[in-house]
Amino acid sequence: MLTIADHQFKSRLFTGTGKFSDQQTMLSALAASQSQLVTLAMKRINLHSKHDDLLAPLQSMDVKLLPNTAGARNAKEAIFAAHLAREMLATTWIKLEIHPDPKYLMPDPVETLLAAKQLCDEGFIVLPYVHADPVLCRRLAEVGCAAVMPLGSPIGSNQGLASEPFLKIIIEQATVPVIIDAGIGAPSQACRAMEMGADAVLVNTAIASSANPIKMAQCFAQAVNAGRQAYEAGLGHVNQHAHASSPLTGFLGGRL
């Protein structure tokens, strides 16, 4: 069981709600994923167009909602977004993400640390999205973040665990849960992240952009579960040379 702040999660697969072709597919995929932590964003209402109510169906599911600060370009805007989310959803949980660069959506480490410090001081449960920077992750834990969310590769890129060597360091040093966020494009990559010892993964695009999001959500659930169990079982050592699994001597007695 994974514990973040005071909340326990049976599933280590967290999911996003973006990019699905329609709301019913999104809700069915979330159910299939068995995810218990689901992210969402916030936007100014368009008074002139009718839109689906996202919140009501999500609130009827057995999931914890994690609003994000997407769109914030600096600490001030992110803190504002957190306050907005607290009023909207009656939650102090916030996925802190500050990415002023629209091309690669790289998170701004300086602004993220500034915002994290203030929001933690205000009593928020802060889960910051960051680059796979072990030093930054330590600093974020020190200011009180409930978890860290380092990226595998750029948001929505499906490039997988490009940052793997640094993710390993973050996991090794972690004093708070490590959630690998962004870039995971295939169940095998989610499985790999869990085998490495990540506490959870957050997947959105890979599920939403699949030809069959519901089936893909199930695949991710299985992969995350398998990866976690493999981590708990303990992977064998990687060797440079072959080590026979079967006896190589004595068989056939040299009769040939």
Place this chain on the structure above:
Amino acid sequence: MSLNNTSPSITGTTDFIRLVLNGTTVLLESKLSLSRLLAINNIDAESVAIVVNDTVIPRSGWHHITCQANDRINVFSAVAGG
């Protein structure tokens, strides 16, 4: 914005005020509470947050805080996101 009966409206006895709601200039009856503002725009109060002049307004104040002339009011809701 203003608290009811605690601060005079700059519009005095004017029946209507002009303000900017989600980027659009609108004409509204004066002394309209934020809750009423949501209702007349068919916005479900349960799923939104209100910002008046760049300040997030606590839900507890929506019934008694009234719209004022030239306010910039923005209503936000949850949308899909990762």
